[in-house]
C-alpha cells in the first residue's frame with residue numbers, strides 16, 4: 001500500500017507502516033527527526049504536484065494537521081484568532097478533500113467538529129497500551145473505526161493525575177513532545193488501516 005503521512009516530523013506512523021512492508025512517506029515543513037522517506041515542504045503542494053504527475057498516487061493518507069488554532073483547550077484565545085483559525089480550518093478542509101480513497105485526519109477535540117463535521121471517533125492512549133490521557137479524534141474517509149488493542153485503564157487509574165496527564169502538563173514550548181503520535185496508536189493504525197483492500201476509484205477521484 002502507498003501511504004502518505006501528512007504533517008509528521010516524528011516518523012512514528014510512517015515507520016509503523018514501513019515496518020509492515022508498506023511504501024510510506026512523511027511530509028512536513030520540518031525535517032524528519034528520524035531517517036526515512038520524508039519530503040520537507042508544504043503538504044498541499046506535495047499532494048498537488050504528485051497528483052498532477054501520477055494521478056491519485058496514494059492508497060491512504062494519515063494526516064496530523066496543527067491544532068494550535070483549533071483545539072478547544074485553547075478556546076479562551078479564540079476571540080483573537082479569527083483569521084488564523086479560518087486558515088487552519090481551510091487547511092484541514094483541503095486535506096480532507098485530497099484525492100485519495102482512504103483518509104484519516106487526527107486532531108485533539110477541536111472546532112473541526114463544529115466547523116466541518118463531527119469526528120468519527122475519539123480514542124485515548126490508554127486503549128493502546130499507554131497509561132495516559134490524551135483525547136485524540138479521527139475524521140475518517142472509507143476507513144473503519146480504530147479498534148483498541150491493549151486497554152491499560154486499570155493500570156492508569158493507579159497513577160497520579162500528573163502521570164496520567166503527562167502530555168497535557170508539558171509546557172507549550174514542548175509542542176513537539178506533546179504532538180508526537182503514541183507508538184501504540186501508530187501500530188494500531190498501521191495494523192488495522194494498512195490491511196484494507198484497494199477501493200475502486202472513479203474518474204473524479206471519489207471512491
Ligand SMILES: C[S@@+](CC[C@H](N)C(=O)[O-])C[C@H]1O[C@@H](n2cnc3c(N)ncnc32)[C@H](O)[C@@H]1O
Nearest residue numbers: 007008009010028029042043064066179180181
Ligand atoms: C501537531 S504536529 C503533528 C506531529 C505528528 N503527530 C508527529 O508525530 O510528527 C503538526 C505538524 O504539521 C506541520 N505542518 C504545518 N503546516 C504544514 C504544511 N502546510 N505542510 C506540511 N506540514 C505542515 C508542522 O510542522 C507540525 O510538525
